[in-house]
Amino acid sequence: MAIGETIRNSQIWKSIFRHPMPLDRRNRIVVMLTNFFLHLHPVSIKKQGIALSFTWCMGGVTFFLFLVETVTGVLLMFYYRPTLEWAYNDILALRDVTSLGILRELHRWGAHAMVITTWLHMYRVFLTGSYKPPREFNWVIGVILLLLTLLLSFTGYLLPWDQLAIWAITVGSNMARATPFLGYEGPGQQLLTVGGIDMITDGSDARFGLLGARFVGEETLNRFYVLHCIAIPLAVALLLAIHFWRVRKDGGISGPL
Amino acid sequence: MHSNGQFLKDVAGFLGSYYTGLALMNAVAAYLLWRRSKQPALALAWTVFSAAMMILAGLALSGEERLVPKLPSAVTSLVNQLSGPVLYTLGTTALLTVLFVFRRFFVKPMVAWTILNGMLLLMGLSMADANFASIVMKPDNVPIVGLVFLLAFFTWVATKQAVVNDDRIAQGLPPMEKLDDEKVLVWPDLVYTELICMVAVSAFLLVWAIFLPAPLEEPASSVKTPNPSKAPWYFLGLQEMLVYFDPWYAGVVLPSLVIFGLMAMPYLDFNKKGNGYYSIAERKFSYLTFQFGFLELWITLIILGTFLRGPNWNFFGPFEYWSPYKVEVLNNVDLPQMFWVNLLDRPLPRAPQGSGTLAQIGYILLREAPGLLLLGAYLVILPPLLAVTVFRGFFAKMGFIRYMVMSNLMLLMLSLPLKMILRWTLNLKYLVSIPEFSLNF
Ligand code: HEM
Numbered sequence: 001m002a003i004g005e006t007i008r009n010s011q012i013w014k015s016i017f018r019h020p021m022p023l024d025r026r027n028r029i030v031v032m033l034t035n036f037f038l039h040l041h042p043v044s045i046k047k048q049g050i051a052l053s054f055t056w057c058m059g060g061v062t063f064f065l066f067l068v069e070t071v072t073g074v075l076l077m078f079y080y081r082p083t084l085e086w087a088y089n090d091i092l093a094l095r096d097v098t099s100l101g102i103l104r105e106l107h108r109w110g111a112h113a114m115v116i117t118t119w120l121h122m123y124r125v126f127l128t129g130s131y132k133p134p135r136e137f138n139w140v141i142g143v144i145l146l147l148l149t150l151l152l153s154f155t156g157y158l159l160p161w162d163q164l165a166i167w168a169i170t171v172g173s174n175m176a177r178a179t180p181f182l183g184y185e186g187p188g189q190q191l192l193t194v195g196g197i198d199m200i201t202d203g204s205d206a207r208f209g210l211l212g213a214r215f216v217g218e219e220t221l222n223r224f225y226v227l228h229c230i231a232i233p234l235a236v237a238l239l240l241a242i243h244f245w246r247v248r249k250d251g252g253i254s255g256p257l
Numbered sequence: 258m259h260s261n262g263q264f265l266k267d268v269a270g271f272l273g274s275y276y277t278g279l280a281l282m283n284a285v286a287a288y289l290l291w292r293r294s295k296q297p298a299l300a301l302a303w304t305v306f307s308a309a310m311m312i313l314a315g316l317a318l319s320g321e322e323r324l325v326p327k328l329p330s331a332v333t334s335l336v337n338q339l340s341g342p343v344l345y346t347l348g349t350t351a352l353l354t355v356l357f358v359f360r361r362f363f364v365k366p367m368v369a370w371t372i373l374n375g376m377l378l379l380m381g382l383s384m385a386d387a388n389f390a391s392i393v394m395k396p397d398n399v400p401i402v403g404l405v406f407l408l409a410f411f412t413w414v415a416t417k418q419a420v421v422n423d424d425r426i427a428q429g430l431p432p433m434e435k436l437d438d439e440k441v442l443v444w445p446d447l448v449y450t451e452l453i454c455m456v457a458v459s460a461f462l463l464v465w466a467i468f469l470p471a472p473l474e475e476p477a478s479s480v481k482t483p484n485p486s487k488a489p490w491y492f493l494g495l496q497e498m499l500v501y502f503d504p505w506y507a508g509v510v511l512p513s514l515v516i517f518g519l520m521a522m523p524y525l526d527f528n529k530k531g532n533g534y535y536s537i538a539e540r541k542f543s544y545l546t547f548q549f550g551f552l553e554l555w556i557t558l559i560i561l562g563t564f565l566r567g568p569n570w571n572f573f574g575p576f577e578y579w580s581p582y583k584v585e586v587l588n589n590v591d592l593p594q595m596f597w598v599n600l601l602d603r604p605l606p607r608a609p610q611g612s613g614t615l616a617q618i619g620y621i622l623l624r625e626a627p628g629l630l631l632l633g634a635y636l637v638i639l640p641p642l643l644a645v646t647v648f649r650g651f652f653a654k655m656g657f658i659r660y661m662v663m664s665n666l667m668l669l670m671l672s673l674p675l676k677m678i679l680r681w682t683l684n685l686k687y688l689v690s691i692p693e694f695s696l697n698f
Pocket of ligand 1 (some may be wrong): 057058060063066118122125135138139140141142144145149216243250
């Protein structure tokens with residue numbers, strides 16, 4: 001007890017937490033205002049807005065899973081090289097050699113779970129009619145987040161570079177071949193010719209843009225790696241910041257008027 | 258099919274713990290019914306069920322062919338024989354409809370609990386079938402099993418509250434959520450809830466990661482195509498649509514429309530009611546539209562694509578062996594063929610040798626006239642027609658642009674089930690088939 005007291009009275013502790021323990025009403029308010037991580041929240045909230053039966057905590061769980069994916073993803077990057085020579089072997093080593101051998105499992109199952117919880121979160125937002133004014137735009141941001149979550153999962157699926165990976169990506173990206181006008185097997189691509197030269201070929205169409213090659217190869221691995229580890233997570237982080245900010249600005253969790 | 262004996266030994270441990278889990282779950286339920294709800298009769302019933310599950314657990318642990326509880330082979334082969342895309346789609350639609358219409362009955366906790374136990378028991382019995390287990394226990398398919406149960410659970414949670422709210426609103430009372438609008442401090446109420454959620458999710462994820470290894474197949478090879486080749490599970494609904502549409506529509510246009518339609522939704526739904534609380538009666542139209550799109554056209558197609566589509570994307574019953582040699586006869590016909598050849602008994606219109614581009618296009622249009630006219634009527638004539646009949650009220654409230662966007666999104670969404678029906682009844686392949694421009698619909 002005395003030690004705890006000493007610590008809490010030390011200059012270091014007080015410089016980090018600018019208030020006493022949140023045990024009384026005043027300090028429970030102060031903690032929400034002075035702590036960076038907590039200030040995402042309001043100070044007080046309608047009881048209904050935090051009922052598990054209302055929000056299912058699904059948005060929160062999705063966000064938490066995103067954080068889990070970020071941490072396990074960074075750890076995985078220590079062990080993984082996105083090249084034809086190493087990708088598969090590094091994954092093998094992760095399973096057989098690396099200590100804490102469930103890193104890949106945590107990351108993969110966390111990703112599946114995040115797709116599911118995103119859907120469930122959308123489902124609850126729909127069922128409570130929380131997309132209605134004034135929250136229309138936050139729903140739109142949510143839809144983009146949903147799309148990005150799927151793309152994160154999709155780009156990550158390729159990285160183990162096993163049969164499962166390249167064929168799932170091949171099947172998935174074959175669709176882009178058929179993009180109207182922009183895919184070389186798509187309707188209307190015949191119309192895009194300049195001076196008799198076909199502009200849309202298998203070396204210039206939408207699928208080529210996605211894969212960086214005519215088929216899923218090393219260029220694709222590199223492209224998906226960069227998208228998966230840098231581009232999409234950054235976009236998600238930015239949109240999440242806006243999403244949370246809008247929840248507050250739109251009047252907090254929705255409720256009957 | 259391989260021998261069942263070794264398989265049953267392999268799954269004995271899993272099935273044993275599965276039934277033990279079921280028994281424990283129901284023992285807790287029985288205890289709560291007895292102590293908390295003071296319903297000894299119900300408590301007794303669930304105690305008996307729990308004991309029965311304990312016996313099944315023992316039998317399953319034996320790993321013996323004649324002891325492990327499983328579905329009789331007469332049942333499994335009947336299910337295999339009966340099931341197909343038509344029955345599956347109609348069946349799931351009928352099931353969802355029944356659940357919706359009789360929702361008052363199904364949300365009762367005891368009814369829901371009975372159904373949950375029935376589902377879990379059926380799942381356990383099916384797991385003793387080697388073919389069923391080999392698909393369901395594929396590591397990447399496990400999340401979808403989870404998704405099905407989670408969706409069922411949360412749909413129940415939501416519907417239960419909606420039913421209560423709808424009753425209250427009918428009596429002129431505010432929804433339940435309104436009763437709880439006193440303010441509480443975020444610390445500790447919300448912060449602690451979040452902390453508990455984080456701990457629970459972490460624990461769940463750790464257990465999952467320890468017990469289910471992530472899949473890793475042979476190294477990638479661009480010459481060895483696996484059969485079936487499947488996209489990641491969350492895109493299998495789209496892959497299933499490829500049965501009915503060409504990739505440009507199923508794989509590019511429809512998904513873009515789904516995204517666009519979702520984004521447009523808050524701007525199309527002009528109904529001010531049902532904002533911030535669970536309700537069905539106050540927003541039936543948007544509720545049914547969303548549920549049809551999400552549960553029927555997205556989720557059930559994913560389940561179909563994951564569990565019931567095998568080699569060559571052929572349909573397989575849940576207990577059927579995925580044989581790559583299964584052949585399905587495809588005798589689908591295009592509409593121009595049906596119209597010109599089968600109906601009018603004439604050859605397909607074709608431009609004479611050496612005619613100019615314009616003439617060729619003219620002949621293509623003539624050949625495809627039946628399909629183009631039908632599509633034109635569907636997308637151009639139907640919206641205004643609906644605006645002055647069924648959707649008259651909508652049109653008045655929404656204005657021209659919003660109404661047009663809504664009705665076209667609606668019709669495009671319905672293009673999928675309609676095409677399914679045309680395929681099943683008329684063997685129709687394409688309504689419009691212009692290979693000259695890679696445009697098939
Ligand atoms: C990466 C995915 C996402 C994360 C991490 C996330 C996170 C959150 C969180 C933490 C909340 C607070 C309330 C709650 O937990 O339910 C919230 C609210 C909200 N979310 Fe999301 N979300 C995501 C995706 C989506 C999607 C896909 C949609 C809809 C298509 C959406 C629409 C909304 C709306 C409209 C609200 C306000 C709800 C209300 O006030 O009741 N979000 N989100």
